[in-house]
Amino acid sequence: MISTRSALATAALVAAVLLSGCTGSSPDDAAPAADSAPAETAAPGASGETGAAETPADGTRTTLMAVVGSADDPEAYAIGILDETGALRTSVPAGDYSLTFVDRSQLHNFHLMGEGVDVATEVQGTDESTVEVTLVAGTYEYVCDPHSGTMSGVLEVTG
Numbered sequence: 357m358i359s360t361r362s363a364l365a366t367a368a369l370v371a372a373v374l375l376s377g378c379t380g381s382s383p384d385d386a387a388p389a390a391d392s393a394p395a396e397t398a399a400p401g402a403s404g405e406t407g408a409a410e411t412p413a414d415g416t417r418t419t420l421m422a423v424v425g426s427a428d429d430p431e432a433y434a435i436g437i438l439d440e441t442g443a444l445r446t447s448v449p450a451g452d453y454s455l456t457f458v459d460r461s462q463l464h465n466f467h468l469m470g471e472g473v474d475v476a477t478e479v480q481g482t483d484e485s486t487v488e489v490t491l492v493a494g495t496y497e498y499v500c501d502p503h504s505g506t507m508s509g510v511l512e513v514t515g
């Protein structure tokens with residue numbers, strides 16, 4: 357699936373940019389000390405929301421990517437949900453989605469919770485699998501379970 361790999365690579369790159377505030381400017385800052393984790397994983401960019409309609413044709417699923425870490429540092433304290441264009445999403449329309457984990461970290465996991473949904477990767481080991489989820493109007497939360505105080509986010513699902 358070349359297109360999928362390309363999309364993932366793009367997403368990882370964008371994630372690195374969007375979430376780079378977490379990693380510090382020096383490689384020496386990469387030591388995985390929990391108490392040095394950034395308080396904010398990502399500020400939604402003012403231009404990050406397209407607001408474009410994205411309801412797929414019947415029977416197809418839109419892909420979202422559940423990313424932890426960054427392309428440069430899989431262990432970076434960063435977490436987010438990106439769309440197929442690599443844009444960080446804080447809201448999506450209700451519907452059926454394919455959620456592709458991009459978890460290349462041995463320290464972190466991705467755990468999405470909300471009505472009808474409770475999916476997570478393992479903390480140890482990597483996971484780039486895809487699960488199918490149905491999101492209904494409301495608020496979904498995602499965290500890295502070991503670092504939920506600093507690695508968390510909210511996905512608003514609009515009806």
Ligand SMILES: [Cu+2]
Pocket residue numbers: 463464465500501502503507
């Ligand atoms: Cu973590």
